Amino acid sequence: MNQKRKLDFNNSSDSLSQTIYKEIRERISLLQYPPGTVLSENALAAEFEVSRTPIRRVLQRLELDGLVLSKRGIGTMVTTVDLKSLKEVYALRMKLHEITGELSSVAHLTNDDIASLENVLEQCDEMLEQRDPEKLARLYNTFQEQIVRHINNEPLREVSDRLYYQTCRVWLQILPDMDWSEEVDVMRDEVSQVIEALRAGDMHTVGQVRRDHLFMMLGRIKRYLGGATEAELDAVLPSRRSTNDE
Amino acid sequence: MNQKRKLDFNNSSDSLSQTIYKEIRERISLLQYPPGTVLSENALAAEFEVSRTPIRRVLQRLELDGLVLSKRGIGTMVTTVDLKSLKEVYALRMKLHEITGELSSVAHLTNDDIASLENVLEQCDEMLEQRDPEKLARLYNTFQEQIVRHINNEPLREVSDRLYYQTCRVWLQILPDMDWSEEVDVMRDEVSQVIEALRAGDMHTVGQVRRDHLFMMLGRIKRYLGGATEAELDAVLPSRRSTNDE
């Protein structure tokens, strides 16, 4: 209910709809809206101080992304990522990472970009001290955003962005049960290797690194999903929690 | 103004929004709404006998697809596909065709599917007699739909569908100036080879065939765009026709 929600209306560059879209998408990806949560259009309209109309525009876009599902008379619920979809998205994302290196090259890499990525690296190190899954997931979101920005092929960039947010919350869902230091180390490795490849101007290696890490992450997730107790499986797969807030 | 517009409201399986979406998308792809056309929400609402609200829902989705662009006070215009986007989409689609064979296999191939594809093949032969670019484009759309249906990976299927409609009208735009019998023959070849590969259950070959044909089509398009007169380039690239109808 009282998560860290910074209502940022100072994003003047993006349109209002775009700002609200990214905000709600981030909340879904960070499990502030867990799967099954019923999102009330009226509540969101009141929070963002607009009418239902722009909110509906955002929710319709999120529904096209597969993140929510609107049903007349019921409500708009955050979707659950089933294992089949997870495998499909991961398989496609791995292939897309491979072709990213072939369709895109490292261009317009500024010092700010490098500095921003090294900032991510530093925050990774700090993560070892305190166990905060949501914070780590948020950090990985910013990392993803930084990398996707360097994809030159615009349709590929858009697809990569969409696919990432479609399933990234699964990792966060089981992160509390995983080996914390191992996950932080793995992420640190990926960030480090990506920075090195970007510095060398080798987008092909960037894609390769990300594909390998994606593959290994899927393996770790499967391991926890496969050897999970029934209660843990319920928490990930068919849940219908009702964490409404207003 | 008086194009062949069959207002099909008998599609009871899809929702109303879905039906209108596919109808307008088809019109854009067939150049019944050429680039630059201003689509009036009121006119569309009157034609489909609904209010502006569901029409806006459809237009917003088309805008996310990159097919139209809404500007306050101006209108909703059909976008123009510039050469850069064309190359990017084609490059990505070629790669996607390659990975389609790796992520998807030929499953649930019924006799009706084969019959439907052979029907496309027959209609190809009939195309040689009369020069009707829009009819050929419509036929290619149905072919594309038949093939995409057999992609098992759902996110890949969705992406392939979207990317196809993003640029397929470029071919139709220059089709009147191309070698008609050559284009029909090339299309017949692709359909024929795809049918053969599907019969053999070889999705990998399907992807390969489609990739090769896509590559060659891009070459032919570039040839016509490169050696085109200024008038022809204007017709394809930065046009701002205003073919409003109401």
Place this chain on the structure above:
DNA sequence: TGTAGTCAAGTTGTATACAAGTACAATACA
């Protein structure tokens, strides 16, 4: 005649009233 200004008729974006549908609880009744 030329030019600036103003008004009118469009457009999309927003807010809101209403229609359609669902779920749940209270109530009437056996």
Place this chain on the structure above:
DNA sequence: TGTATTGTACTTGTATACAACTTGACTACA
């Protein structure tokens, strides 16, 4: 007590009135 039913309070979907904005034509004026 148990059960069916009905009403109420929610939800999303639709239609509509209004606000914000653009364009072009027409008018007033120098």
